[in-house]
Amino acid sequence: MASTLQAVSRPATAGRDPGDRRPALLTLPALVALAVFFLYPLISMMISAFADPEPGLGNFTWFFGEPQNLQVLGRTFTTALWVTVLALVISYPYAYGMTIAGPRARAVLTLLVLVPFWTSLMVRTFAWMILLQDTGVINSALGAIGLGPFSLIRTQTGVVIGMVQLLMPFMVLPLYAVMSGIDRRLLTAAGSLGARPVTAFARVYVPLSLPGVSAGCLTVFISALGFYITPALLGSPTDALISQQIFTQVNGLLKWGRGGAMGVVLLGLTLTMITLLALTLRRTGKKVTG
Amino acid sequence: MPPSNDLAARGAGIELTDLTKRYGDFVAVDDVSLSIKAGEFITLLGPSGSGKTTTLNIIAGFLQPTSGQLTVDGSMIAATPPHQRDMGMVFQHYALFPHMTVAENIAFPLKQRKIPQSRRAELVQAALATVHLGEYGHRYPRELSGGQQQRVAVARAIVYSPRVLLMDEPLGALDKKLRDWLQLEIKRIHGELGTTFVYVTHDQDEALVLSDRIAVFNKGRIEQVGAPDELYERPATLFVARFLGESTILRGEITPDGIGVCARLLNAPDALPGGPGALVVRPERLAVRPADHLPDVGWNALPATVIGEIYLGSSRKLELKLPDGSSALVREQAGNLSDARRGDAVTMTWRVTDSVLLLDEPDVEAVLT
Amino acid sequence: MTARLGRGVLWAFCALVGVWLVAPALIVVPLSFTSKASLKFPPDGYSTRWYEHFFTDPTWMSALWTSIQVALLVTVVATALGTAAALGLTRARMRGLPLAQGAMLAPMIVPGVVLAIGTYAVFLKLQLVGTLVGFVMAHTVLALPFVMIPVTASLRGFDRRLESAAASLGAGSWTTFRSVTLPLVAPGVASGALFAFVTSFDEVVVSLFIQSPYLQTLPVKMYASVTREIDPTIAAAATMIIVLTTTLVLVATFFITRRSSSAPK
Numbered sequence: 068m069a070s071t072l073q074a075v076s077r078p079a080t081a082g083r084d085p086g087d088r089r090p091a092l093l094t095l096p097a098l099v100a101l102a103v104f105f106l107y108p109l110i111s112m113m114i115s116a117f118a119d120p121e122p123g124l125g126n127f128t129w130f131f132g133e134p135q136n137l138q139v140l141g142r143t144f145t146t147a148l149w150v151t152v153l154a155l156v157i158s159y160p161y162a163y164g165m166t167i168a169g170p171r172a173r174a175v176l177t178l179l180v181l182v183p184f185w186t187s188l189m190v191r192t193f194a195w196m197i198l199l200q201d202t203g204v205i206n207s208a209l210g211a212i213g214l215g216p217f218s219l220i221r222t223q224t225g226v227v228i229g230m231v232q233l234l235m236p237f238m239v240l241p242l243y244a245v246m247s248g249i250d251r252r253l254l255t256a257a258g259s260l261g262a263r264p265v266t267a268f269a270r271v272y273v274p275l276s277l278p279g280v281s282a283g284c285l286t287v288f289i290s291a292l293g294f295y296i297t298p299a300l301l302g303s304p305t306d307a308l309i310s311q312q313i314f315t316q317v318n319g320l321l322k323w324g325r326g327g328a329m330g331v332v333l334l335g336l337t338l339t340m341i342t343l344l345a346l347t348l349r350r351t352g353k354k355v356t357g
Numbered sequence: 358m359p360p361s362n363d364l365a366a367r368g369a370g371i372e373l374t375d376l377t378k379r380y381g382d383f384v385a386v387d388d389v390s391l392s393i394k395a396g397e398f399i400t401l402l403g404p405s406g407s408g409k410t411t412t413l414n415i416i417a418g419f420l421q422p423t424s425g426q427l428t429v430d431g432s433m434i435a436a437t438p439p440h441q442r443d444m445g446m447v448f449q450h451y452a453l454f455p456h457m458t459v460a461e462n463i464a465f466p467l468k469q470r471k472i473p474q475s476r477r478a479e480l481v482q483a484a485l486a487t488v489h490l491g492e493y494g495h496r497y498p499r500e501l502s503g504g505q506q507q508r509v510a511v512a513r514a515i516v517y518s519p520r521v522l523l524m525d526e527p528l529g530a531l532d533k534k535l536r537d538w539l540q541l542e543i544k545r546i547h548g549e550l551g552t553t554f555v556y557v558t559h560d561q562d563e564a565l566v567l568s569d570r571i572a573v574f575n576k577g578r579i580e581q582v583g584a585p586d587e588l589y590e591r592p593a594t595l596f597v598a599r600f601l602g603e604s605t606i607l608r609g610e611i612t613p614d615g616i617g618v619c620a621r622l623l624n625a626p627d628a629l630p631g632g633p634g635a636l637v638v639r640p641e642r643l644a645v646r647p648a649d650h651l652p653d654v655g656w657n658a659l660p661a662t663v664i665g666e667i668y669l670g671s672s673r674k675l676e677l678k679l680p681d682g683s684s685a686l687v688r689e690q691a692g693n694l695s696d697a698r699r700g701d702a703v704t705m706t707w708r709v710t711d712s713v714l715l716l717d718e719p720d721v722e723a724v725l726t
Numbered sequence: 727m728t729a730r731l732g733r734g735v736l737w738a739f740c741a742l743v744g745v746w747l748v749a750p751a752l753i754v755v756p757l758s759f760t761s762k763a764s765l766k767f768p769p770d771g772y773s774t775r776w777y778e779h780f781f782t783d784p785t786w787m788s789a790l791w792t793s794i795q796v797a798l799l800v801t802v803v804a805t806a807l808g809t810a811a812a813l814g815l816t817r818a819r820m821r822g823l824p825l826a827q828g829a830m831l832a833p834m835i836v837p838g839v840v841l842a843i844g845t846y847a848v849f850l851k852l853q854l855v856g857t858l859v860g861f862v863m864a865h866t867v868l869a870l871p872f873v874m875i876p877v878t879a880s881l882r883g884f885d886r887r888l889e890s891a892a893a894s895l896g897a898g899s900w901t902t903f904r905s906v907t908l909p910l911v912a913p914g915v916a917s918g919a920l921f922a923f924v925t926s927f928d929e930v931v932v933s934l935f936i937q938s939p940y941l942q943t944l945p946v947k948m949y950a951s952v953t954r955e956i957d958p959t960i961a962a963a964a965t966m967i968i969v970l971t972t973t974l975v976l977v978a979t980f981f982i983t984r985r986s987s988s989a990p991k
Contacts (some may be wrong), residue, residue: 087818090814090818091826094812094813094814097807101829101867103863104845104866105836105841105867106829107844108844108847108848109840110843111847113846157743161740164736183751185975186971189949191926193961194754198767295930300953313843315844328841337835341835407864438893441895444894446890448887449886453891514894517896
């Protein structure tokens with residue numbers, strides 16, 4: 068029955084015959100480029116993880132056997148978590164502000180989010196180095212009101228502050244996309260049914276915005292897991308994150324296998340997070356639409 | 358009327374032979390054969406999903422038939438891609454190029470044919486004049502109303518004097534008044550050009566107004582092909598009778614002497630093998646007489662009760678209830694109205710030769726509603 | 727009353743966040759005009775000496791030139807590959823296409839360092855380290871998803887009956903693509919090209935691995951300078967990156983919005 072309906076609806080598009088495969092050839096150049104310059108590198112990294120310097124699981128037993136490595140993994144995870152939570156806490160009201168603002172104010176708020184999008188990561192990280200330095204703007208501002216000086220550069224705090232700012236567009240944009248689709252009359256309706264504004268917001272608006280929250284958190288979290296430049300420049304070498312360790316293993320110590328093993332762990336962690344969040348996203352999506 | 362337009366072309370004859378188009382198990386077009394004469398205006402009429410648009414798309418070359426043949430002026434064109442078929446097509450939503458002005462849209466097919474710039478401008482002007490949009494060449498499609506866009510689409514499709522013009526529900530998106538006017542325009546353009554027009558619509562009134570001949574489609578097959586009056590007066594199937602115009606349908610059992618309806622034997626204009634049948638009469642062929650009226654020779658009669666009347670100015674519609682509970686529709690012309698009122702018991706009568714005897718099709722109502 | 731107060735707090739918060747979002751990028755600009763050899767902010771005096779240094783130092787100039795060359799080539803290659811692929815994905819009906827689409831978006835989610843060490847290993851084998859081709863191909867793969875997304879979106883919004891119309895009017899498939907499809911999806915392709923340029927121009931992590939002392943991109947040179955000796959030339963370089971990308975984005979936005987408003991639907 069379903070196939071019949073499909074067949075009926077297709078001719079109406081008046082295009083070429085259905086089942087046309089020739090256009091698929093157009094994807095070939097891109098797929099070849101991906102195979103050579105994306106897939107092949109990933110595979111060769113995995114191979115070295117299992118085969119360098121000698122075949123086996125040696126690199127993984129080394130990785131999970133050294134407490135220092137597990138510390139790095141844990142630190143990477145908590146840093147990413149902190150960055151995600153802070154980015155959400157800051158972005159949620161901001162995205163909400165974007166939805167209720169007038170067209171002009173909204174244009175300004177949108178532009179402010181997009182500016183970091185266009186500004187080179189390297190440039191922004193460099194700017195944070197200047198802001199966070201011991202004699203930098205933040206410390207002199209704090210000093211003016213009698214606080215500090217705090218050491219911010221070469222600390223985890225500095226890394227988190229920098230990363231939150233760098234990743235915020237990735238949180239704000241999905242939040243705004245979902246929030247702008249929420250019918251705000253629902254809040255009025257909840258109010259007319261006797262809910263206080265705060266209750267109405269928490270019970271009606273927040274659940275409807277959850278798809279945006281999970282999409283934003285997913286993007287920020289996985290980006291934070293693999294961040295290299297910012298922790299390398301703002302953090303302290305003794306508090307390194309996993310991507311810095313990978314860099315050191317391969318570039319400094321030429322331990323390809325160990326670096327590869329860490330890469331496999333990081334990639335696995337990233338893919339697991341994506342799968343987990345995609346599953347919950349699908350579930351909340353179903354709840355909202357059905 | 359001889360063609361009287363600069364863009365006039367000699368129309369081509371089109372021959373569809375046993376065309377079939379399948380999508381998996383679904384047969385969209387089922388063994389359709391149709392002979393379209395050069396220069397004629399033919400309409401493919403049918404409900405949605407009846408295969409008329411698929412047939413048009415096969416003629417245009419957008420779809421390949423699963424089997425069957427298609428010839429234009431005697432030569433097979435199944436292997437010719439759409440852009441080499443030299444046919445014009447007007448699409449349901451006009452499909453004007455939004456990034457080109459009206460003039461650029463109309464010049465587009467001329468450019469493809471490498472027609473020199475100066476000649477192009479002349480032809481564009483001629484096409485715009487034909488659709489009465491002479492001053493609109495520099496505008497963009499979005500600056501025009503729906504009716505104007507539709508006329509640009511026609512201009513674009515006729516500017517290169519194609520020998521066949523295909524139109525896919527071109528008036529479907531317009532309101533009634535505009536549609537009525539544009540129907541006349543299309544008919545005029547057909548007269549001026551001499552091109553073969555193949556027109557697809559689900560609107561029976563449109564088909565009746567425009568066509569030299571109509572092919573009625575149902576479930577992928579052609580039910581009947583003929584001139585509008587032929588289809589209206591002599592429907593070949595119950596589907597055609599129901600789809601084209603209003604009709605009163607008296608269902609019953611066909612016997613060698615006629616058809617049994619409401620426990621009476623009615624005379625039929627012709628004979629059919631026995632079985633479930635239907636006697637079809639157009640409402641304006643029915644008359645209402647007093648209850649005690651006796652039918653003349655050559656007339657049929659049935660007792661009925663008036664259950665509704667609708668006054669329409671030029672005519673009056675009466676809804677009657679027959680003894681078996683079915684209903685009948687009668688249309689009386691103004692100046693010739695009976696005295697029957699709602700609730701009256703009457704005799705419904707008609708000339709035997711004004712009725713058509715057809716085989717019953719149990720699912721015909723389901724297709725139509 | 728509380729509602730109004732709530733709004734006030736919300737706006738104040740948004741304003742603060744807005745400043746926090748753009749301020750870091752902006753302090754780099756005055757800093758680049760400092761007269762001292764330190765990164766003290768605000769600067770004590772102003773001069774253009776760091777720009778002079780930037781434009782006279784051959785390593786900075788060659789890094790800038792490499793970056794521009796690589797980014798332009800990536801724009802061409804990634805836009806061509808990405809547009810073709812988006813066409814194929816939206817037009818063909820075939821099993822496995824969703825998989826292909828997923829594969830093309832994958833570079834967005836793989837951590838930079840992971841891809842970087844793999845690319846480094848492969849490039850050592852293929853002798854692509856420190857070559858222009860190497861940079862272009864490595865960046866192209868990263869830029870592909872950013873081309874695919876806007877181009878696919880505009881192709882999905884494109885009315886394919888226009889192509890049928892063009893064919894019925896006598897245009898072959900290439901002419902139809904060139905004169906009907908491409909002009910109407912141009913805004914999507916232009917945003918894709920812009921994304922591709924910026925992606926390449928900004929890329930650091932993979933570039934750090936595949937650079938050589940003879941061929942460096944601007945961000946790599948900046949990274950190297952930042953880790954070695956901090957000097958305000960970096961601020962001058964950063965300012966020029968900001969100016970370049972901002973100009974590019976503004977011009978492109980202007981072009982794209984004008985195109986799409988002159989050819990809606």
